[in-house]
Structure formats: C-alpha cells, structure tokens
Amino acid sequence: MARVKLSESKAKKIKEICAAYGNKAGEAINVLHQVQGEFGYLPAEVQELIALELNVPVATIYGIVTFYSFFTMIPKGEHPISICMGTACYVRGAEKVLDEFKRQLGIGIGETTADGKFSLNCLRCVGACGLAPVAMIGEKVYGRLTPDMVKDILNEYK
Amino acid sequence: MQSALNKDLLNSKISVVKMEMINLTIDGKAIQAEKGLSILKAARIAGIDIPTLCYYELNGQKLENRPGGCRVCVVEVEGRKNLAPACATEIMEGMVVHTHSLRVVNARRTVVELILSDHPSDCLSCSKSGHCELQSLAQKLGIREIPFKGAQSTYRKDNSPAIIRDVDKCIMCRRCETVCNQLQTVGALSAVNRGFEAVVATAFEQDLVKSSCTMCGQCVMACPVGALSEVNQTRQVIQAINNPDKTVIVQTAPAVRVALGEEFGYPAGTIVTGKMAAALRRIGFDYVFDTDFAADLTIMEEGTELLGRISKFMNGDKDVKLPILTSCCPGWVNFFETNFPDMLDVPSTAKSPQQMFGAVAKNYWAEKLGIKREDMVVVSIMPCVAKKYECQRDEFKENGNPDVDYSLTTRELAELIKQFNIDFNSLEDEDFDMPLGASTGAAVIFGATGGVIEAAVRTAYEVFTKKPLEKVDFTELRGLEGVREATVDFNGTPIHLGIAHGLGNARKLLEKVRKGEVQYHAIEVMACPGGCIGGAGQPYHHGDFSIVEKRFEAIYQEDKNKELRKSHENPYIKQLYDEYFGEPCGEKSHHLLHTHYFDKSKQVEIEA
Numbered sequence: 200m201a202r203v204k205l206s207e208s209k210a211k212k213i214k215e216i217c218a219a220y221g222n223k224a225g226e227a228i229n230v231l232h233q234v235q236g237e238f239g240y241l242p243a244e245v246q247e248l249i250a251l252e253l254n255v256p257v258a259t260i261y262g263i264v265t266f267y268s269f270f271t272m273i274p275k276g277e278h279p280i281s282i283c284m285g286t287a288c289y290v291r292g293a294e295k296v297l298d299e300f301k302r303q304l305g306i307g308i309g310e311t312t313a314d315g316k317f318s319l320n321c322l323r324c325v326g327a328c329g330l331a332p333v334a335m336i337g338e339k340v341y342g343r344l345t346p347d348m349v350k351d352i353l354n355e356y357k
Numbered sequence: 358m359q360s361a362l363n364k365d366l367l368n369s370k371i372s373v374v375k376m377e378m379i380n381l382t383i384d385g386k387a388i389q390a391e392k393g394l395s396i397l398k399a400a401r402i403a404g405i406d407i408p409t410l411c412y413y414e415l416n417g418q419k420l421e422n423r424p425g426g427c428r429v430c431v432v433e434v435e436g437r438k439n440l441a442p443a444c445a446t447e448i449m450e451g452m453v454v455h456t457h458s459l460r461v462v463n464a465r466r467t468v469v470e471l472i473l474s475d476h477p478s479d480c481l482s483c484s485k486s487g488h489c490e491l492q493s494l495a496q497k498l499g500i501r502e503i504p505f506k507g508a509q510s511t512y513r514k515d516n517s518p519a520i521i522r523d524v525d526k527c528i529m530c531r532r533c534e535t536v537c538n539q540l541q542t543v544g545a546l547s548a549v550n551r552g553f554e555a556v557v558a559t560a561f562e563q564d565l566v567k568s569s570c571t572m573c574g575q576c577v578m579a580c581p582v583g584a585l586s587e588v589n590q591t592r593q594v595i596q597a598i599n600n601p602d603k604t605v606i607v608q609t610a611p612a613v614r615v616a617l618g619e620e621f622g623y624p625a626g627t628i629v630t631g632k633m634a635a636a637l638r639r640i641g642f643d644y645v646f647d648t649d650f651a652a653d654l655t656i657m658e659e660g661t662e663l664l665g666r667i668s669k670f671m672n673g674d675k676d677v678k679l680p681i682l683t684s685c686c687p688g689w690v691n692f693f694e695t696n697f698p699d700m701l702d703v704p705s706t707a708k709s710p711q712q713m714f715g716a717v718a719k720n721y722w723a724e725k726l727g728i729k730r731e732d733m734v735v736v737s738i739m740p741c742v743a744k745k746y747e748c749q750r751d752e753f754k755e756n757g758n759p760d761v762d763y764s765l766t767t768r769e770l771a772e773l774i775k776q777f778n779i780d781f782n783s784l785e786d787e788d789f790d791m792p793l794g795a796s797t798g799a800a801v802i803f804g805a806t807g808g809v810i811e812a813a814v815r816t817a818y819e820v821f822t823k824k825p826l827e828k829v830d831f832t833e834l835r836g837l838e839g840v841r842e843a844t845v846d847f848n849g850t851p852i853h854l855g856i857a858h859g860l861g862n863a864r865k866l867l868e869k870v871r872k873g874e875v876q877y878h879a880i881e882v883m884a885c886p887g888g889c890i891g892g893a894g895q896p897y898h899h900g901d902f903s904i905v906e907k908r909f910e911a912i913y914q915e916d917k918n919k920e921l922r923k924s925h926e927n928p929y930i931k932q933l934y935d936e937y938f939g940e941p942c943g944e945k946s947h948h949l950l951h952t953h954y955f956d957k958s959k960q961v962e963i964e965a
Contacts, residue, residue, distance in 0.1 A: 256544025
C-alpha cells in the first residue's frame with residue numbers, strides 16, 4: 200500500500216471543496232482552481248486526494264495541472280512577481296525587465312527563490328497599457344519600468 | 358399495455374433513424390453509407406483505403422481512439438476550403454470526396470515529414486522496426502528525405518520490469534492513453550505538459566512501476582511506433598542455452614501456438630504447435646515442455662478450491678467467500694491488488710499456470726534430474742507482457758532464485774527463431790517432451806476468454822456429481838462479448854458463472870459483485886480483449902480484431918483435436934499427485950502451488 204501524507208486541516212478543506220462541486224470528475228478544473236486559491240499551489244499529495252475524491256485517475260489530474268499554465272506545483276513566494284507580457288508591454292521592453300528580474304533573483308519563470316521570498320511569473324495584460332511596461336508584486340502595480348529600476352524595487356521588500 | 362406499445366413504436370423509430378442512408382462520392386465511386394459514419398469508415402466499407410496514424414479501433418470491443426490529431430487522413434471535400442480529417446468528419450448527403458488529389462497527397466506527405474522532423478531516426482535498431490506504422494507510412498508515401506530540421510525531444514527512458522517507455526519516439530497519437538483509460542480503466546497514462554514539452558506519462562512523471570500500471574501491455578499493442586515496447590530478454594536466454602552448466606527448460610502458453618505462425622507468413626488462426634516444438638528444440642532448449650501441463654494442474658487446484666468453497670457455502674458457512682475469481686492472469690492480479698484491496702480474499706489462491714510450472718520444474722523435476730534449482734533455467738513463452746513482471750515478484754522466488762527465470766513474448770520467440778536461422782515453415786511437426794509436456798484440451802482453451810472457467814467446469818462437474826460428463830463443450834461459456842454470464846446445471850445444482858475480458862469490463866463486473874448486485878459462484882477475468890489470444894505479447898494486430906477472432910476459433914479447434922479434454926484425465930497430472938503432491942490443495946501444493954496477494958492501492962494518510 201502506497202501512502203501519501205496530508206495534514207488533517209488541509210484534507211478537510213480539500214474534501215469540502217470537492218463536495219461543493221458534487222465530487223464530479225467534470226468539475227476537476229474548478230476544484231483545482233479553488234484548491235490552488237486556498238493553498239497557493241497544488242503539490243502531489245493534494246492532487247492525489249482530489250483524484251480520490253473525484254474518482255478520476257491521478258494521472259488525469261496531473262495532466263490538467265501541467266497543461267494549464269495557471270496551475271502550479273511550486274509554492275509561490277511571499278511576494279509573487281508578475282511581469283506583463285501583453286503586446287503593449289512587450290513592445291516597450293518587458294522582456295528586458297523580465298531578464299533583469301531573473302538576473303537579480305537568480306530564478307527562472309515559474310520558480311521561487313530558495314528563501315521563499317520571491318516567485319516570478321508572466322501574465323497577459325493587466326489593463327494598464329498606458330503604464331507599459333508593467334509588473335505587479337503582490338497587488339501593487341509598477342509602471343513605466345526600465346531594467347535599472349528593478350534592483351531598487353526589490354529592495355523595498357528585503 | 359399502451360406504454361409498451363409506445364416503446365415499440367419508439368424503438369422502431371430509432372431503428373429507422375439508424376438505417377438512414379447517405380449518398381456520397383469518394384474518388385469517383387458512388388457510395389451509400391449509414392448516417393453518422395465518418396468519411397474514413399464509409400471509405401473503408403467501400404474498400405477505399407485512407408492512410409491513418411493516430412486512429413485506432415478494436416472492432417467489437419467498443420474502443421475507438423479518434424483524436425483527429427495527426428492529420429494523416431486528410432481528404433479534399435468539394436466546396437470546403439480546407440482539407441478535412443477523414444476520421445473526424447461526418448459524411449453528408451451529396452458529399453464529393455477525393456482521397457488522393459495532388460493537394461491531398463502533398464499535404465499528407467508534409468504532415469508525415471513534420472512528424473518525422475523530431476522523430477529519432479534509429480529505425481535499424483528500433484524495437485518496432487518492421488512493425489512500425491510510421492515507418493510503413495513513410496515508405497508508402499515515398500518519403501526519401503526529411504526537409505524539416507527541428508528540436509529533438511530528450512525525455513528520460515523509463516524501464517519497468519515488463520514495459521519500456523521511450524517517449525522520444527512518441528508521436529502523441531494518444532492510442533496508449535485511450536487504451537489505458539477507456540478499455541482497461543487503469544488510468545496510469547495521461548497526456549501531460551503542453552506544446553513541444555507534451556508527453557504521455559504517468560502521474561508526476563514517475564516510473565511506470567510506481568504508477569497504477571498493471572503491465573497488461575495493451576498500450577504496447579496499440580503504440581504505432583517504438584515509444585512503448587516490451588523488455589527484450591532474448592539475449593539472456595541465448596546465453597543461458599549456451600551455458601553448459603545450466604539445464605534450460607522451456608514452457609509455452611496455449612495462446613502462443615495459434616498466433617506464432619503469423620510471424621512467418623501463415624494466415625491468422627493457423628495452429629503451429631508441432632512446428633513450434635520443433636523450433637524450440639532446434640534453438641537448443643534441453644526440455645521442450647508445455648504450460649498447458651500446468652494449466653491442467655491449475656484446474657486441479659483451482660477447481661478443488663472452488664468446490665471446497667461451494668460445499669462450505671451450501672453447508673451454511675457464512676464466512677466462505679463467493680464468487681471465487683480466477684487468478685491466472687497477472688495483469689488482472691495487479692489490477693485487483695490496486696483497485697479492489699478490500700476483496701483480496703476473494704480470488705483463488707492458485708498460482709498462474711506459468712508460476713505453477715516454474716514451481717513444479719524447479720522442485721519436482723529438478724529433484725528427478727538430481728540437479729540444484731540454481732542449475733536450472735526456466736524460460737516461458739507467453740502471449741503476455743505482464744508475465745515478465747509476474748515472474749519477478751518476490752513471492753515466486755526461493756532464496757532469490759526465481760521459479761521462472763525469463764518470460765518471453767510470442768514476438769520474442771519469433772525473433773529467436775529468426776536469429777537461429779531456422780526455416781520455420783519447412784519444419785516437421787514434433788511433440789513436446791514428457792512428462793511436463795502432456796496436456797488436455799481443457800488446458801488449451803485457457804488461451805481464450807471463457808476457457809479457464811469451461812476447463813474448470815469440465816472437471817468440477819465430474820468431481821461434484823461423480824458422474825461422467827456427457828457433453829464436454831460448454832458453448833454457452835464461449836464468445837467475445839465483453840461481459841458474459843451463464844448457469845451450468847451440476848446435476849440439479851445450478852452453478853452461476855461470470856466472465857469478463859478487458860480490465861474495464863472486469864471493473865464493471867467486480868463493482869457489481871462488491872455491491873452485492875450479482876450472485877456468482879465463480880468469475881473468470883482476463884486482462885486482455887479476447888483473453889490471452891489477444892495478449893499484448895502476441896504478434897501486432899494493429900487494431901484488426903478479426904485476427905484475434907481467428908485465433909479464438911483456432912484455440913477451440915486445437916481443443917477438439919486433443920484426445921483427452923478434461924484436466925483430471927491427464928495421466929501425468931495423476932502421476933504428479935501420486936508421486937509428489939498427494940492431493941489437490943494438500944499441504945505440499947499449498948506450499949508450492951498457491952500464493953497470496955498484496956494491497957497495492959494508494960491511500961491518503963491524514964496526519965493529525
């Protein structure tokens with residue numbers, strides 16, 4: 200018997216969410232969405248329990264998690280950084296800004312720093328094209344970014 | 358009364374709707390085909406071949422893989438701007454289809470060239486070489502160079518005890534995924550990741566052996582390329598044969614003899630038992646024995662166990678577990694250990710014929726020869742991929758020495774025969790060696806779905822009623838329907854029997870048993886569609902299930918050809934009990950011929 204360990208409170212929450220969607224296999228995406236909202240990410244043991252609750256193979260759940268870029272198996276940092284890669288931001292140099300974030304933090308897209316402070320992601324258009332290029336750290340928006348501003352911004356959180 | 362009438366009316370309406378015919382033209386040929394069919398199916402019925410790659414169908418087994426992803430089957434439909442995938446486009450009235458216009462041929466070639474652009478070009482040494490559908494497609498389309506140079510996938514190789522996944526060769530046809538999830542309901546495989554990174558893999562991309570995989574190998578049978586194949590052990594067997602210190606014994610499963618001929622140009626359903634025995638002797642095995650002997654032995658043990666449980670049940674013992682489930686099929690054993698851990702005391706404890714043979718060979722026969730078990734090598738030829746896993750299970754070893762050392766598939770045997778430069782077709786028939794090569798017709802039919810239960814009934818009837826069986830053939834137990842049931846009259850006592858083949862069907866039946874919705878005395882389950890004749894170690898049928906149907910007929914023909922057709926009449930089985938085991942289900946057989954099962958389910962443990 201292979202065992203997967205999960206804390207009681209986490210398991211209870213996951214079961215509640217699955218039950219709220221009638222434990223239906225067809226609701227897998229909604230369930231994953233909400234569970235990730237709750238815990239910030241979807242580690243293997245969480246997917247195992249969801250699979251059991253919805254009565255679908257865990258391979259199927261893993262297939263969904265890895266297909267949609269929204270889902271992540273890596274915990275987000277204390278300060279999640281999102282770089283807008285929408286058209287307006289992109290043409291105004293978002294990629295250079297992104298590269299500078301990568302260099303400063305020493306991590307790639309979808310990764311989290313070893314101290315758990317920062318994680319880095321891209322997104323498409325936050326609706327602030329006038330401020331392009333734009334990045335968000337947590338809920339805070341930073342506009343008209345240039346690579347040389349990155350170091351100072353990060354220092355605000357250190 | 359009225360509602361019954363309405364129902365009849367409704368049914369007749371449905372049948373009218375079903376019969377609606379569509380007129381269309383394919384390649385200038387006027388065709389009438391049933392509404393709802395795809396262009397591909399309509400063309401096939403009309404005898405027009407449209408090449409396919411991702412499409413996979415098992416006729417009569419309700420399995421169709423139709424992702425429409427490879428685009429090899431594109432055709433031109435007049436009045437439609439783009440080309441249409443024939444597998445996923447429904448026929449319409451007045452449709453005019455061209456399957457090989459210049460536009461179609463060019464597009465089809467480009468599609469295959471693109472598939473080849475990131476496909477490893479190690480065809481010469483690939484395990485699927487000669488049986489690869491991509492290879493034959495490239496050949497058919499006259500592709501001589503690959504104009505596109507793209508990135509190459511570099512995924513790790515996954516070597517399980519039975520199946521090798523070499524995902525770099527995967528063309529994402531999703532056949533394996535469909536077979537694993539829909540036909541077998543095993544759910545080990547799923548498409549994961551996206552874009553160029555996309556692969557078919559297990560949950561968390563773990564090794565196959567750590568997943569819910571049962572090693573049934575139907576994915577290997579379905580894979581059109583070399584992405585999935587069995588672990589090849591022909592080299593180890595050749596080495597053992599050439600080791601003068603080893604006595605090498607071979608056993609062949611019943612289903613092999615009705616399929617091996619296909620590898621040498623014989624039509625499906627040709628019985629090549631005699632040639633096979635001759636070929637094995639030419640290869641150099643010291644003793645050419647038969648798994649059928651062990652199948653007869655299985656009936657003695659399993660049949661006795663069944664009758665024991667039935668008589669206890671009739672005497673009012675409430676603890677007795679019925680139905681008894683057969684346990685010959687290693688894919689099935691893996692499946693219930695993973696999916697029905699609450700029912701581990703239900704299956705028969707009898708080992709499979711492969712393992713019974715190994716235990717008899719390495720104990721009884723080794724003693725007779727006066728050699729140590731370590732100096733004996735037992736090789737089995739199986740229609741099966743899961744048998745490779747089974748013979749490596751720890752409970753089938755003694756001090757690390759396995760009862761069965763190597764399990765080869767029918768395909769690997771064909772390879773061996775070719776490697777040894779044996780002209781198979783001109784071989785004269787030979788017999789198996791005695792005593793472990795003696796068998797009855799009851800053992801032969803183990804190879805087809807329903808065969809084990811029929812063999813058990815032939816013996817159990819006579820033991821239970823103490824009367825000779827008048828009619829040996831129980832045709833009510835035969836057939837290729839996925840789930841079947843029949844009641845056999847044991848001289849006034851009705852015995853209810855269930856049969857399932859394909860693990861999806863087995864799951865359905867077992868769930869009913871678990872809920873108490875059905876009452877059977879015994880159930881036979883085989884993991885592969887058709888039973889062992891449709892096993893994953895057999896010559897590739899590429900989805901043509903009529904090949905399996907012909908093997909099915911051949912199995913029952915071989916049964917008819919046998920002088921003895923009831924396991925308990927096998928004189929060498931009687932001798933084995935007299936000399937060695939004493940009685941069926943006795944102490945010695947309990948030790949050597951029976952096994953136990955393990956809970957392999959996945960449980961989420963909640964920490965307080």
